[in-house]
Amino acid sequence: MHNMNADSPARNRAPWWFHLASQLLEPWVRIRRDPAEPATLLQGGVPVCYVIERDGFSDALILDRACREAGLPSPMQPLSGTRRRRSVFALARRDGWLFGRSRQRAPNEPLGQLVRSLEGDAERDIQIVPVSIYVGRAPSRESGWFRVLFSENWVMVGRFRRLLALLLNGRDTVVHFSAPVSLRSVMSEAGEIRPERLVRKIARVLRTHFRRIRAAVIGPDLSHKRTVVDAVLNAEPVRNAIAASAAKENITYAKAWRKAHKLVLEIAADYSHPVVRSASFLLSNFWNKLYDGIAMHHFDKARAAAPGYEVVYVPSHRSHTDYLLMSYQLHVSGVVVPHIAAGVNLNLPGLGPILRRGGAFFLRRSFKGNALYSVVFNEYMAQLIDRGVPMEYFIEGGRSRTGRLLAPRAGLLAMTVRAFLRAPRRPVLFQPVYIGYEKLMEGKSYIGELSGKPKEKESLLGLLRGIGGVLRQRYGHVALNFGEPIELTPLLDAASGDWRAATSDPDAKPEWLNRVVDDLADRIQVNINRAADVNPINLLALALLATPKHAMAESDLLAQLELMKSLLTELPYSDRVTITPMDPAAIIAYGEQMGWIRRARHPLGDVLAADDEQAVLLSYFRNNVLHLTATAAWVACCFLNNRRMSRSSILRLGRIIYPFIQGELFLPWDAEGFAAQLQATIDFFVRRGLLESTGEGRLLERGPGQDDGAYQLKTIARSLIQAFERYYITIAALAKNGPHTITAAELENACTLTAQRLSLLNELSAPEFFDKALFRGFIQKLRERRIVWTDEAGKLDYAGALEDMVRDARVILSRDVRHSILKITGGDDKDAPKNEPPRAPAEPAPAEAAAPAPTPAPVPADAGSDDLHRRHVEAERQAHAHAPDDAGKPSL
Known part of the structure; x- marks a missing residue:
């Protein structure tokens, strides 16, 4: 960094009235430098010459003060090795005192002096530092209304208006230092070019640089909408569209042109x-x-x-x-x-x-049916991009x-x-x-x-x-x-x-x-x-909406919030995801303060709950971050109705379901990436004690239903379970109608009605459960993967893979849910064969739990019954382990 003290004698060479004006101006101006430490940009020992965009006494005062505060050489000192009395020059200057406008000043004299000073001495160099000065670019909340009229813009104002701008907006002054340019390097690259041409080239590059910086800071010069409108109407595609419209409607070109002109005015901004x-x-x-x-x-x-x-x-x-x-x-x-x-x-x-x-x-x-509007709008977009x-x-x-x-x-x-x-x-x-x-x-x-x-x-x-x-x-x-x-x-x-x-x-x-x-x-x-922000309300929604009455004991809610934060932190979705720094207790207090949840006092421990209306609104904030927990939710879903599962089954079924979850939640991984995320999530659950790994890591087991770990898994799983219920509604409705009988639009409508009825019967607090767009997206994904396609008559046909999806759904969805859906859709309940023995209790008796089940023999990864082979209820496992291929399919 340059030593300020070394410049002090040089600073004293400025006229006394310059120092006086600087002192008078100082209380009215507060400077923000960009970058904050511009001295780091300079090369030590090389003379510095500043160039500013517009000539002006106030700009010289601001630049001198900014350099002094940053420890840079003074612009008011003579430029070493030249005849210049100042180390600064401007590209344009004002004429007039009150409302003068700028006129371009060919900077041949200062630039020519600099170029000539380096001729004949190959060891010398000069650093040219472009400096942009903006007064009142962004008035603050404390600024008066009148001040915005005198903030920085593209118009070169007179000295009086500049003085008003300084008095009103001087406390919001930005001084932007650009990287220095070595004049010696520019001359070397120019080769044999004549000095006069070189000077003009440097001036042109500097003007372009200042325009680019000004456009970046205060926006492009679009003060006159007329220029953009004229450019649109004069563009060849628009002229052709006007002629075509005139011919089609049998009107004159002038009348068609007026229609186009009206359309542009309807569209265009007037910045x-x-x-x-x-x-x-x-x-x-x-x-x-x-x-x-x-x-x-x-x-x-x-x-x-x-x-x-x-x-x-x-x-x-x-x-x-x-x-x-x-x-x-x-x-x-x-x-x-x-x-x-x-x-x-x-x-x-x-x-x-x-x-x-x-x-x-x-x-x-919609642009349909209006070719002229479409062309005009396209051309307007093209003009904005071109500018x-x-x-x-x-x-x-x-x-x-x-x-x-x-x-x-x-x-x-x-x-x-x-x-x-x-x-x-x-x-x-x-x-x-x-x-x-x-x-x-x-x-x-x-x-x-x-x-x-x-x-x-x-x-x-x-x-x-x-x-x-x-x-x-x-x-x-x-x-x-x-x-x-x-x-x-x-x-x-x-x-x-x-x-x-x-x-x-x-x-x-x-x-x-x-x-x-x-x-x-x-x-x-x-x-x-991938840039989601996880706020306290998102986390509360994820936890509370997973319970039947949207209520949790405070101790359980604290544990669930801590688990979710740990999951998001230890298995980061992306390096741009941000997570609230609040701890679980602070999150609950904040939710109460915002009115999202209420506290019910109880001697055995307080309960936190969301009222029915609040629960419906909270579903919005759960859905904001649903994608962040999709991998964990899938693993947890596999243990909703199963006590044990093989790791390979979770991965195999995950690969099948992933394209549909990915399409709905815009997940970032390919199939292998998702499998890797599943492996990492399983390992996280094992570390946290929510799952137990046996058989050299091949088998996974959760605790009994009353276990805290099982409760936490169930809470995570329920954030995604409704998506699988929607998928099952779709395939069940399609299977019920059969191939070649229903169009995609009719299926979409049938699914929406089914979901609405199911929501009424079960008092679901998630209105998106029957969102038609979600069914439309799932049906489209089925078509993309050629599981479903449209026949020549516009009806839907499907492959055997659809029946496999019905069978695989038994791993995730409970029998009650599946039967409720099939009852509404009118499907024949072959999902529960007549000879199926009574379903065992959801959780084994204590004596059964004490005696570990024998480890089943390995089965091929693609075995059709692999999803049932790990069933935690021995009776049902035996009933389904060798079921025929058509077991569990709805009636076709």
């Missing part, structure tokens, strides 16, 4: 820096009234990966506040607010214009009503990929973001919609009424976790070695395009889940 800053000022107060804190994790990694890329933020979508939270947090963190794709239903009178000026652009729910505008959209297509990630809708992703193929000037980076809440303002409306109530239409009056009710509650903490970013170019390289050839035809749709888009969509969802 305004003052509005963004004003919204930031308002939202800081709003968030403080609403939330106890907003945390961002792994944001530094995301910011470090972004430079040089067109960044597309792709968050999970759980609330209307997602839009505002993301934009607000990015803005206050020093990153430009992205343009956000919003549903046209939010383009409400009064609200729509504000959202537009905050960066929102609007799209219709390097960061974007944000939700690939789920709407807010999740269940807490799970929804199946992606890849329309906007496809538009983004095609826009990049058309003009691959800047690589595209997709940034997944997990947004986690502890309470949702839309929670009750979600439950109503899942129960069959129609979705309420958005209106300004409804919004105002909702805000009034929202502000009377507290919603805990919010977490924004930034996941592993995904680069588009490597995906294209893997799909096609000559993908760049597709850029020559803007209308081309290569055969590999859909595959790339689908792969990209799945990776985004997987990476969102």
Whole structure:
């Protein structure tokens, strides 16, 4: 680091009035340096010359103070080895006193002096350090409303406006030091180029650098929507679409052009820096009234990966506040607010214009039947990408009503990929973001919609009424976790070695395009889940919803919370998953404070419970993190109705069921990776004493039902058991109807009705149990794996593997559950053969438990009865060990 004292005599060479002005300005300016220690960037012993973007007395004062505080050489001292009286120069200067504008100043004189000073002396060098200065980029909560009008933007203002900006926003001044550039290295690389050309080249590179930094800090210069609208309407695809529309509708080209113009205005954002800053000022107060804190994790990694890329933020979508939270947090963190794709239903009178000026652009729910709209919207997206505008959209297509990630809708992703193929000037980076809440303002409306109530239409009056009710509650903490970013170019390289050839035809749709888009969509969802935040409410929901009455003794709940935290910590799902630091006692206290659970006092020990309505709402937060416990839940499910199982059976059945769990929960592993996770989870349960390993690790056994370990396993298992019940409903309904008799849509509807009835009969607290989308996803996965397919008449046919799934379900689902499902679907109960002996008690008698069962002989891994061979009830094991192949199948 440079010694400040060595520069002191040089600093005294500045005029007396400069020092006076510096002292007068000091109380009004608070500087934040980026990086905090810029001296580490410099090479010791080499003269330093600073270059700033715009000439100005205030910028010189701020730079001098920032250098002094950082221990850097003063910009006011003469530059060693040259005739320059100052070690700083600017690329542009102001004219006029009050409202002067900038004019480009060819920096030939200062740059030429620097170049000439190095000629003839190959040992000398000069470090050129670009410095960007921003006053009032992000007004804080304490800032006055008036201050946002004088914060930093793209317009070069006069001295009077700059003075007002310093007085109003000087305490929020950012000085960004870029890495120094060796002038000697630049001259060496230039070779024989003439000095005049070299100077112009350096100036051009510096101007580009400053524009890039300014765009990254305050956003691209999109102050005039007109420029984007004109570019869209003048694009060749849009002109062709206008001509086609005119011919099709038999109208003039001018009239068709006006229709296109109206469509662009309906779509386009009208980004305004003052509005963004004003919204930031308002939202800081709003968030403080609403939330106890907003945390961002792994944001530094995301910011470090972004430079040089067109960044597309792709968050999970759980609330209307997602839009505002993301934009607000990015803005206050020093990153430009992205343009956000919003549903046209939010383009409400009064609200729509504000959202537009905050960066929102609007799209219709469907493009079908409007070719002109489709072309115009695609071109608008292409213009944003071509201009390097960061974007944000939700690939789920709407807010999740269940807490799970929804199946992606890849329309906007496809538009983004095609826009990049058309003009691959800047690589595209997709940034997944997990947004986690502890309470949702839309929670009750979600439950109503899942129960069959129609979705309420958005209106300004409804919004105002909702805000009034929202502000009377507290919603805990919010977490924004930034996941592993995904680069588009490597995906294209893997799909096609000559993908760049597709850029020559803007209308081309290569055969590999859909595959790339689908792969990209799945990776985004997987990476969102890999960045989950586990908050106290998630953990309470996982534990309490696994009990029949949503209640647990306090001692049991403490033990279950400790087990879950240990599981997530010792077997990390991803290095980007974050877990609440609260201990189990603090988690329970927090749940009571938030009103999620209540305490029932009792002499034998307090009981913690969630009321019925709260339990339904808690299912949302359990589903947020269900994927994190999927592996543990599968292992535990294997011991719900079995006392003993072989390790190989757990792995074999796990490989069969995994594609369906993976598709529903967006799990990150391949089949072998999942098997490895299962092995690690089994070992964890053995270490914790929940399972006992015998037979050289081949056999696993849990304790009796009254054992604490068995209780904990059952609690973990029940978080996933409803998924298997849905799977069984689907295959039972299909088997009941038989092949070639029912379409996929009819099966989906039948399954939904069956699940609704089962939910009513059993008072389930999980509305997503009968979510039609989950049945649709399972049926689609059956079709992808060719277990089910569509015949020529559009009806479903299936393979024998479906019958194997019915038989395997007996390992996981209890007889009562299976019979209840078959009774509703109307299936013939061949799952319980007439000659089957009475079922033994769920747990063996004490005498039987004391005498260990004989170790069964090994059986082949693919044996059809392997899933029954380890049954803990000896009578049933003997009855099924050598059952015929068709045993246990529903009637076909």
